[in-house]
Amino acid sequence: MQTLRRKDILGLEEMSAEEITLILETARSMREIMQRKIKKVPTLRGRSVLNLFYEPSTRTKASFELAQKYMSSDAVSVAGSSSSLVKGETLKDTVRNVEVMGVECVIMRHPVSGSSHYLARSVEASVINAGDGMHEHPTQGLLDMFTIWENKGRLEELKVVIVGDIRHSRVARSNLWGLQKMGAEVMVAGPPTLMPPDLNVFGVKHFTDIEEAVEDADVVMALRLQKERQEGGLFPSMREYAELYGLNAKRLAHAKEDMLIMHPGPINRGIELSSELADGPRSVVMDQVAAGVAVRMALLYLLLGGTKE
Amino acid sequence: MALKHKATVMDEKGMQQALRRIAHEIVERNKGLRRIALIGIRKRGVPLARRLQAYLNEIEEFDIPFGILDITLYRDDLSQRQDQPEVHTTDVPFDLTDKNVILVDDVLFTGRTVRAAMDAMVDFGRPASIQLAVLVDRGHRELPIRADYVGKNVPSSRNELVEVRIQDLDQAEQVDILEKAPE
Numbered sequence: 001m002q003t004l005r006r007k008d009i010l011g012l013e014e015m016s017a018e019e020i021t022l023i024l025e026t027a028r029s030m031r032e033i034m035q036r037k038i039k040k041v042p043t044l045r046g047r048s049v050l051n052l053f054y055e056p057s058t059r060t061k062a063s064f065e066l067a068q069k070y071m072s073s074d075a076v077s078v079a080g081s082s083s084s085l086v087k088g089e090t091l092k093d094t095v096r097n098v099e100v101m102g103v104e105c106v107i108m109r110h111p112v113s114g115s116s117h118y119l120a121r122s123v124e125a126s127v128i129n130a131g132d133g134m135h136e137h138p139t140q141g142l143l144d145m146f147t148i149w150e151n152k153g154r155l156e157e158l159k160v161v162i163v164g165d166i167r168h169s170r171v172a173r174s175n176l177w178g179l180q181k182m183g184a185e186v187m188v189a190g191p192p193t194l195m196p197p198d199l200n201v202f203g204v205k206h207f208t209d210i211e212e213a214v215e216d217a218d219v220v221m222a223l224r225l226q227k228e229r230q231e232g233g234l235f236p237s238m239r240e241y242a243e244l245y246g247l248n249a250k251r252l253a254h255a256k257e258d259m260l261i262m263h264p265g266p267i268n269r270g271i272e273l274s275s276e277l278a279d280g281p282r283s284v285v286m287d288q289v290a291a292g293v294a295v296r297m298a299l300l301y302l303l304l305g306g307t308k309e
Numbered sequence: 310m311a312l313k314h315k316a317t318v319m320d321e322k323g324m325q326q327a328l329r330r331i332a333h334e335i336v337e338r339n340k341g342l343r344r345i346a347l348i349g350i351r352k353r354g355v356p357l358a359r360r361l362q363a364y365l366n367e368i369e370e371f372d373i374p375f376g377i378l379d380i381t382l383y384r385d386d387l388s389q390r391q392d393q394p395e396v397h398t399t400d401v402p403f404d405l406t407d408k409n410v411i412l413v414d415d416v417l418f419t420g421r422t423v424r425a426a427m428d429a430m431v432d433f434g435r436p437a438s439i440q441l442a443v444l445v446d447r448g449h450r451e452l453p454i455r456a457d458y459v460g461k462n463v464p465s466s467r468n469e470l471v472e473v474r475i476q477d478l479d480q481a482e483q484v485d486i487l488e489k490a491p492e
Contacts, residue, residue: 002395029379029396038432041382071382298396301382305393 004302008120008127011136012178020182024146026298027291033070034293044073047304050103052095053130054080054110059265059289060130060139064107067296073304076103091115092122099125105304108132113170126303134168139299140264141174143291145182147284148219150291151260156183161213163247164223164272165194167234171264172223176202189213190245193234210245214255221262222247222273238271248274260284312470312487318463319484324444327460328357331442332364334458339409344437346374346408350426351397354378356477357444358413374408376401383425399429406434411458415473417443420454445484447471 004019012020033041049068053061061077068075076098084094095106105126108116113133120127131137149155160179166172166188179186180202188195189207199206207213214220225241235241247261261273261283269275278285319327339345342365349358355377362373379397387393412426423441430439442458447465461484465471468489474481 003393026396029398032399033382036432037434040432042428043382043387301396302393305387 007303008116008129009138009299009303010116010120010127010129012138012141012174012181013136015138015178015181017181017183020142020145020178023142023295023298023302024149026302027142027146027294028150030070030297030301031290031294033297034290039070040072041070042072043301044068044071044304047073047105048101048103049073049075049105049107049300049304050095050098050125051075051077051130052080052083052106052108052110053077054085054108055131057109057130059292060109063289063292064128064130064139064296067293067300070293071297071300073300091119095119095123095125099123105300128299128303131170133170134173135170136174136177137170137264138174138178139292139296140171141178142299143288143295144171144175144221144262144264145178146291146295147262147287148184148260151284151287152218155179158184158218159187159216160184160219160221161187161189161207161217162221162223163189163210163213163245165225166190166199166223167194167196168226169223175221176204180204187213187217191235191241210247210251211254214252214259217255217259219260219262220247220252220255221264222267224264224266225268225272238268242271246270246272246274247277249276249280252277258282262288264288311490313490315469315486315488317483317485318471319445319461321482324460324482324484327444328360329364331458331460332361332368335361335365335411335440335442336368338440338457342369342371342373344407344409346376346403346405346410346436348376348378348401348405348410348412348426348430350412350414350422351377351379353415353473353475353478354413356475357415358411361411361413361442374403374405376403376405378412378426378429380422380425380429383428385421385425401433404434405430405436407437409438409440410436411440411442413442415444415475416471417441417446417454417456417459418449418471420450420452423454424452444473445471 107128107130109130110132113135116129116132162172187205189210261277263273263285267273347358349355377400379399381394381396440457443456444460445463446459447463470487472485476482
């Protein structure tokens with residue numbers, strides 16, 4: 001398969017292993033451009049993109065904007081707090097207005113799960129989900145898979161443990177769908193109160209003991225403890241969480257030597273991940289950030305590059 | 310659409326001779342190999358550039374910088390094509406500033422690939438010169454571009470196809486003209 005026959009990238013749940021492979025392979029070619037002195041190809045000259053961020057973001061937003069610049073597309077970014085949303089304009093109206101200005105692709109982050117699906121149905125432009133509520137964050141899932149693939153040479157039959165607040169994590173959901181489609185064995189670990197009620201949908205094993213979970217893992221992915229999404233009472237305190245579930249050198253003492261340590265950022269240092277591990281030799285956190293730009297360049301090319309029938 | 314074999318214009322020996330001759334022309338024109346760099350245009354320009362490198366080294370032992378160029382992202386027809394071309398990796402692991410860059414491709418036709426390749430080159434630095442070596446020049450240029458080194462001029466009509474096959478990729482070594490025949 002050499003063409004992505006879809007208008008939008010909304011989640012990895014609806015994507016096939018072939019599509020994911022095409023995206024990762026295209027991203028590998030894009031990464032070379034980032035290593036050049038002149039980081040720009042003329043591919044998307046004259047194509048317009050809108051970044052619509054209704055939630056704060058540093059990495060994802062910067063990454064999308066750089067990807068857009070490296071591909072020579074023209075981009076405008078609107079933050080939710082400064083948009084007409086505060087004047088009561090609906091999401092659909094906002095996007096329809098910029099669509100008539102010539103925007104062909106909308107990147108959206110929004111606090112409501114399913115909002116990008118709603119938007120994709122309402123407009124003709126391509127929509128890329130940059131995180132919708134607690135649902136999915138497909139570009140993060142893709143860049144995580146790209147990072148693992150580059151470091152391990154494959155995804156099949158790798159053991160990946162996702163640790164932490166699975167319940168509120170769109171990153172975890174995208175990774176659970178994506179990694180399993182690509183043949184990895186995925187496990188989750190963390191306090192039972194932070195597991196989603198529908199965990200059985202994914203068919204993954206749940207551990208409450210981190211040391212046991214990471215014992216023969218190839219990859220461990222720590223999730224950010226999302227202070228802003230805690231409705232209270234799910235765990236006693238940050239300190240207690242760190243004591244029981246935080247990743248540190250002692251807890252990973254018996255894990256594999258070449259196990260990759262990942263984190264989608266931003267890191268609460270000393271809570272879900274110790275600084276020693278985050279900055280240590282097994283950490284690929286910076287690879288993840290670099291992969292983000294390459295994956296997003298690939299998606300822009302695959303969505304906007306050809307004509308769509 | 311069916312393709313009918315019309316003629317074989319180069320065989321294995323002919324290709325070898327052509328590449329050897331080009332190697333000599335390159336050395337003569339650039340007064341040695343000191344400032345030369347070879348860049349093969351994907352796909353078939355790459356093995357051809359490798360061979361050229363070997364022939365150049367028969368003349369003079371020198372480590373010639375070698376690069377691979379994928380021009381997909383520089384194409385001028387991306388928004389017109391139905392089938393989206395797959396992107397492959399470009400690998401130019403040296404600084405081409407002040408080098409005499411020899412671009413290598415199998416067939417020179419409209420000149421659009423070479424135009425894209427030159428655009429890509431200037432994103433990598435400022436070469437002293439860009440020269441073009443092709444195995445076959447079949448005419449029908451759409452841009453003011455010409456080759457500096459030509460293996461063979463093959464006059465062709467537009468409804469013909471020039472097919473280059475190279476051992477490394479195609480398990481054959483020859484150049485054929487195929488005619489597009491209506492069913």
